[in-house]
Amino acid sequence: MSLASTEMKLTKTNDLARQRASDKAEAILAGAMQEFTAHGYAATSMDRIAAAAGVSKPTLYNYFQDKEGLFTALIQQLAQEKYRAIFSSQDPQSLQGEPSVILKHIAKKMLDTILQDQQLLAFIRLIIGESGRFPELARVFSQNIDKLIIELLGQYLASRAELRLLDPEATAQIFVGTLVHFVISQKMLHGGNILLVDSDRLIDNLIYLIVRTALSAK
């Protein structure tokens, strides 16, 4: 299967060919998710996926062309799911109140969403780990999740002129980057045990940097 040919638009939801996706296909994807997220691409065998899905190996090949095809199908499904999960947290524009309160709410919600979801953590690890072998999948993830979150938050920051930000979108990237880096170093790299700065302390300082000019102007 050619990687270049993979259709990767997250906006393209289930089409005709999958009006009623087969139970078997779903079972296979569920098994594949368990195994791929736990062991990575190369260390996962089709035998183990078949066992986890409760089907035989030839059935895998009946629904998916090969290991690469199954993997890319899984990543697309996960990206859609996680995209929806993250954006079901409501639009910041609709929130009422002081920016410092709103931003704290957003930051806590973001961290909670990621830290509570072991599957999402494993997914991010998988995407980064396999980004050498599957650059296209990594690009799509980055463009569809990271970028959209930054844009949305940037719009909110831009709407609060009293914050006197140089550049709301760049500030949003700082905001998101700080939280993502925290998750990676604390959870994925297991640096959380002997930790330097906990999440509350980090969030408080991040928001302080963003709102302090507005505060002192009062």
Added chain:
Amino acid sequence: MSLASTEMKLTKTNDLARQRASDKAEAILAGAMQEFTAHGYAATSMDRIAAAAGVSKPTLYNYFQDKEGLFTALIQQLAQEKYRAIFSSQDPQSLQGEPSVILKHIAKKMLDTILQDQQLLAFIRLIIGESGRFPELARVFSQNIDKLIIELLGQYLASRAELRLLDPEATAQIFVGTLVHFVISQKMLHGGNILLVDSDRLIDNLIYLIVRTALSAK
């Protein structure tokens, strides 16, 4: 080989047993670096490492217990090298000038160091990708590189009281997190093509947030 038994102190430099490390061992480590960083742990075969190193497979097993032992030895060597490369950039305390200038210099140096070094990028990808299988190696990397950089920068920020920071160490973590996230999303996830915010714009805004109170007080 037991992972729990791996000695992982970066401070422990070459000891007696390697007073004059064999050329063969170095060739093997060089070959292992090329293959492991290019393909990850599971997808790299001992045959390919042997070929890349220009030795035969039994020679690998003469110098290293098994694949895991070779991998952990490589990660330790790379961590030492990268640690030194990053900290050879001089201590921020010794720099003279306005904090905004110093911080910009540090940020540019950090980004340049990482972005120019393809090997370091591949190493970070490897560490994150294999952090499920080798949690101990990931923990050591996080504690010895990430944490030390944040502490060093935190000390500098603490020495500049005019910045009126709530918490210099947490601010340093924001600084480093922003840059690391940029590298991951732009370079490793190949989000750089259709990019939102470029590195100069990001750095300018990061420093603006940190120093703007001191600026407006003038």
Added chain:
DNA sequence: GTCTATATTCAGATAGAC
């Protein structure tokens, strides 16, 4: 469509010659 059984390749690791 789904299974059992298998073809084939390739991996990690080693025996034994030199």
Added chain:
DNA sequence: GTCTATCTGAATATAGAC
């Protein structure tokens, strides 16, 4: 210490019965 040659298990993928 280093090699050639090889053992053994496991991986991807498929042929052919039902």
